[in-house]
Amino acid sequence: MSVILEVDGVTKRFGGLVAVNKVDFTVEEGSILGLIGPNGAGKSTLFNLIGGAYRPDEGRIRLDGKDITGWPPHRVAREGIGRTFQTTALFQELPVYLNLAIGYRMKTRSHILDVIFRTPRARREQKEITQRVMEVLAFTGLAEYFDRLAGSIPQEAQKRLAIGIALMGRPRLLLLDEPTGGVGPEETGRIIDLIRKVREAGITVCVIEHKMKMVMGLVDRLVVLNFGVKIAEGPPQEVCSDPAVIEAYLGECIA
Amino acid sequence: MKGKLNLNFLFALALLATAAVLPLFLQRTSGGKYNMIVLTYAMIWAVAASSLNLVLGYTGQACLAHGAFVGIGAYSIAIMVERVGINYWLALPLTCLLTAFVGFLIGLPSFRTRGPYFAIVTLCFNVIVYATFENWTWLSGGYAGQPITLPAALSGRLARYYFVLAFLVITLLVVRQIVKSIVGASFLSILSNEGLSEAVGISAFRYKLLSFTVSCFFAGLAGALFATASGRVDSSITSYLHSFYVLIYVLIGGVATLAGPVLGAVGLYFLLDRIKGLGEFRYVGFGVLLILIIVFFPRGLVGGLNQLRDWARERRSARSPGEEVAG
Ligand SMILES: Nc1ncnc2c1ncn2[C@@H]1O[C@H](COP(=O)(O)OP(=O)(O)OP(=O)(O)O)[C@@H](O)[C@H]1O
Ligand SMILES: [Mg+2]
Numbered sequence: 270m271s272v273i274l275e276v277d278g279v280t281k282r283f284g285g286l287v288a289v290n291k292v293d294f295t296v297e298e299g300s301i302l303g304l305i306g307p308n309g310a311g312k313s314t315l316f317n318l319i320g321g322a323y324r325p326d327e328g329r330i331r332l333d334g335k336d337i338t339g340w341p342p343h344r345v346a347r348e349g350i351g352r353t354f355q356t357t358a359l360f361q362e363l364p365v366y367l368n369l370a371i372g373y374r375m376k377t378r379s380h381i382l383d384v385i386f387r388t389p390r391a392r393r394e395q396k397e398i399t400q401r402v403m404e405v406l407a408f409t410g411l412a413e414y415f416d417r418l419a420g421s422i423p424q425e426a427q428k429r430l431a432i433g434i435a436l437m438g439r440p441r442l443l444l445l446d447e448p449t450g451g452v453g454p455e456e457t458g459r460i461i462d463l464i465r466k467v468r469e470a471g472i473t474v475c476v477i478e479h480k481m482k483m484v485m486g487l488v489d490r491l492v493v494l495n496f497g498v499k500i501a502e503g504p505p506q507e508v509c510s511d512p513a514v515i516e517a518y519l520g521e522c523i524a
Numbered sequence: 525m526k527g528k529l530n531l532n533f534l535f536a537l538a539l540l541a542t543a544a545v546l547p548l549f550l551q552r553t554s555g556g557k558y559n560m561i562v563l564t565y566a567m568i569w570a571v572a573a574s575s576l577n578l579v580l581g582y583t584g585q586a587c588l589a590h591g592a593f594v595g596i597g598a599y600s601i602a603i604m605v606e607r608v609g610i611n612y613w614l615a616l617p618l619t620c621l622l623t624a625f626v627g628f629l630i631g632l633p634s635f636r637t638r639g640p641y642f643a644i645v646t647l648c649f650n651v652i653v654y655a656t657f658e659n660w661t662w663l664s665g666g667y668a669g670q671p672i673t674l675p676a677a678l679s680g681r682l683a684r685y686y687f688v689l690a691f692l693v694i695t696l697l698v699v700r701q702i703v704k705s706i707v708g709a710s711f712l713s714i715l716s717n718e719g720l721s722e723a724v725g726i727s728a729f730r731y732k733l734l735s736f737t738v739s740c741f742f743a744g745l746a747g748a749l750f751a752t753a754s755g756r757v758d759s760s761i762t763s764y765l766h767s768f769y770v771l772i773y774v775l776i777g778g779v780a781t782l783a784g785p786v787l788g789a790v791g792l793y794f795l796l797d798r799i800k801g802l803g804e805f806r807y808v809g810f811g812v813l814l815i816l817i818i819v820f821f822p823r824g825l826v827g828g829l830n831q832l833r834d835w836a837r838e839r840r841s842a843r844s845p846g847e848e849v850a851g
Binding site: 320322341342344345346347351352354358359360361362363368370371372373374375377379380381384385386387391394395398434435437438 | 680698701702705706708709710712713716717719721722723724725726727728738783847
């Protein structure tokens with residue numbers, strides 16, 4: 270297996286606060302990596318650094334060996350990294366199918382004159398978009414909501430939609446920031462199943478989670494952050510019995 | 525969904541048919557002839573309002589300089605035809621391109637930063653353009669203004685009416701093609717959630733700039749039509765007052781709808797003309813109207829009508845409607 274993502278000595282400071290401190294880790298292609306840590310540990314900040322929303326103060330980030338450090342988010346996305354946000358980000362006022370269609374924009378080339386004059390390219394790509402939307406609707410189990418406004422569908426369906434939007438552009442790596450946050454226990458299962466399906470489709474996943482139990486059965490490897498520092502890394506069982514992790518989590522980890 | 529689409533289409537067709545036959549009746553009386561001229565100008569402002577809607581309503585960027593862009597369009601065609609000696613029919617597309625290019629140049633630095641920066645830059649731009657045309661009489665023609673000689677085909681009022689109507693229809697068709705497409709969806713995505721747009725590979729900067737440039741293209745067209753309808757341009761056309769008018773037409777008519785800016789512009793332009801006698805007091809009434817609309821119909825009249833329709837439908841079926849925000 271090859272390394273798809275390489276985070277190399279990455280540091281991010283907010284004023285005096287070191288939110289992410291010289292963090293190193295790598296992600297194997299086709300695996301699921303879990304990123305855990307207490308509140309304020311720097312998990313979301315790390316995703317924002319990988320996704321390009323923030324620029325690291327130090328260190329490099331490489332995707333498939335290509336240095337993408339400091340790239341703006343839209344370029345990172347086009348390079349093959351899809352992501353979701355901790356507070357579910359959707360195009361709330363737009364219907365579900367349009368939310369998904371927007372996610373496919375980066376794969377189309379039609380420009381403004383194409384769409385005004387409905388050139389063959391615009392028509393061909395329009396078909397392609399519709400087809401991809403149908404695929405992802407089915408994949409994420411959102412077909413019943415396709416014409417509903419994204420903001421009006423149930424919370425758990427919104428979480429799946431956010432993943433669906435990120436999947437539209439066929440990313441190679443998917444970053445999920447607390448995909449089950451604020452969702453009830455039985456509905457959490459549906460999202461976990463979806464993440465497994467994503468991996469089976471050959472997409473590498475990095476997932477931030479708070480719920481330890483959920484992570485244990487899902488991920489291949491865990492990275493633990495505390496106060497911006499990586500304090501442990503390895504297979505989930507091993508990491509969970511690490512004294513430093515138990516201390517950080519105040520014994521919440523009962524594996 | 526099909527039924528609603530047809531309804532919108534029929535409504536548009538009915539409006540177009542009305543606009544097409546109206547002059548035949550208006551032609552007959554002198555009051556009617558006057559109204560035909562008012563309607564010609566109203567439709568020109570509908571072109572300007574529809575163009576503003578693209579950048580304001582669909583992309584969420586408040587341009588406060590559409591008066592200036594209409595003014596630049598009006599002067600540019602008049603100067604091209606009258607002083608440079610370019611053929612009117614060539615000057616018309618050149619004017620649109622030139623105005624689009626000016627918009628592009630203004631957008632280039634101002635979209636680099638997020639937030640209200642763009643609104644402030646455009647407002648300042650409008651003030652500068654107005655002051656320039658006011659003071660540089662060699663450019664603006666001073667009090668007398670800059671006349672423009674029209675091709676023979678456009679010498680009659682009736683011809684000019686249909687000319688403007690045709691361009692309004694073309695503008696609306698183009699805007700419709702854009703907003704129904706993936707490019708329009710990308711504009712909407714920036715209005716809706718800029719951070720998420722970026723995360724799915726859409727460069728907010730590029731799409732804001734594109735939306736604004738296209739918007740200015742049609743503002744330039746509105747300016748060219750204005751020069752054509754009036755046969756003479758003076759510096760008052762570049763005033764920021766026009767920018768606010770156009771803004772109000774869009775807001776009151778309904779942002780992010782095709783019909784909203786047209787109904788807003790035509791309705792309000794007529795209303796303003798009717799209450800001319802009130803002088804400056806008109807603006808007070810205008811302000812009050814604007815506040816009422818924004819409080820009760822934040823999406824404008826057409827948006828409000830859509831809300832009512834959806835509310836009624838929701839009561840009939842428990843399922844909430846498949847909205848067409850892009851409609
Ligand atoms: N834009 C910002 N400006 C200033 N400080 C920030 C910013 N973003 C994050 N921080 C700070 O950086 C630290 C790490 O925040 P981050 O959101 O990455 O934590 P997290 O591990 O995702 O926590 P949670 O589990 O609560 O989501 C926190 O102390 C936070 O207050
Ligand atoms: Mg977080």
